[in-house]
Amino acid sequence: DSGVTQTPKHLITATGQRVTLRCSPRSGDLSVYWYQQSLDQGLQFLIQYYNGEERAKGNILERFSAQQFPDLHSELNLSSLELGDSALYFCASSGQGTDTQYFGPGTRLTVL
């Protein structure tokens, strides 16, 4: 158990819908990272937040957005969903000034 929690574990929805994925980092970790794992693209970095502020962006679509709240949990919002958005979405967290990221169990999103 990494200490990073993600909910829900599975999510099934239809095209055009909007979903929210939730992540709670390890206790004390200020950084949260979001990654997408798909068969086509592999593991890709989406976005990073540090203590409530966006720190870096990767290959994140405009239909996707994220935020980190004062209690440091983070949410990834995916809207206007397409079939190709079906993937595993991982959250990871790391402590201040450290490079090691600890991953949550992931949320498996299926878009029908």
Add this chain to the structure above:
Amino acid sequence: AQSVTQLGSHVSVSEGALVLLRCNYSSSVPPYLFWYVQYPNQGLQLLLKYTSAATLVKGINGFEAEFKKSETSFHLTKPSAHMSDAAEYFCAVSESGGSNYKLTFGKGTLLTVNP
């Protein structure tokens, strides 16, 4: 820009045999390098990491990796495979010296261990 290439999407070994998973990286600055393991239907677990302290890095479950700057490689080895090692392994790189440690992953190598 940084990138990672994992040679061999699938490696099959016999139980007790040497495990060698290959990783080559590209980075414009001194890299931090990582190996993660993913068991079926689970998240990623850190096996080991290189952050310039020592070129030979020991990790969990008997795995180790050697950083070779001249070859831009960070291959993962284990002397004797166990059935429980069957999983997918990912090599990743991040850039040192910044405040953003985003990881760039290779495409993964699926390790099969035969009895």
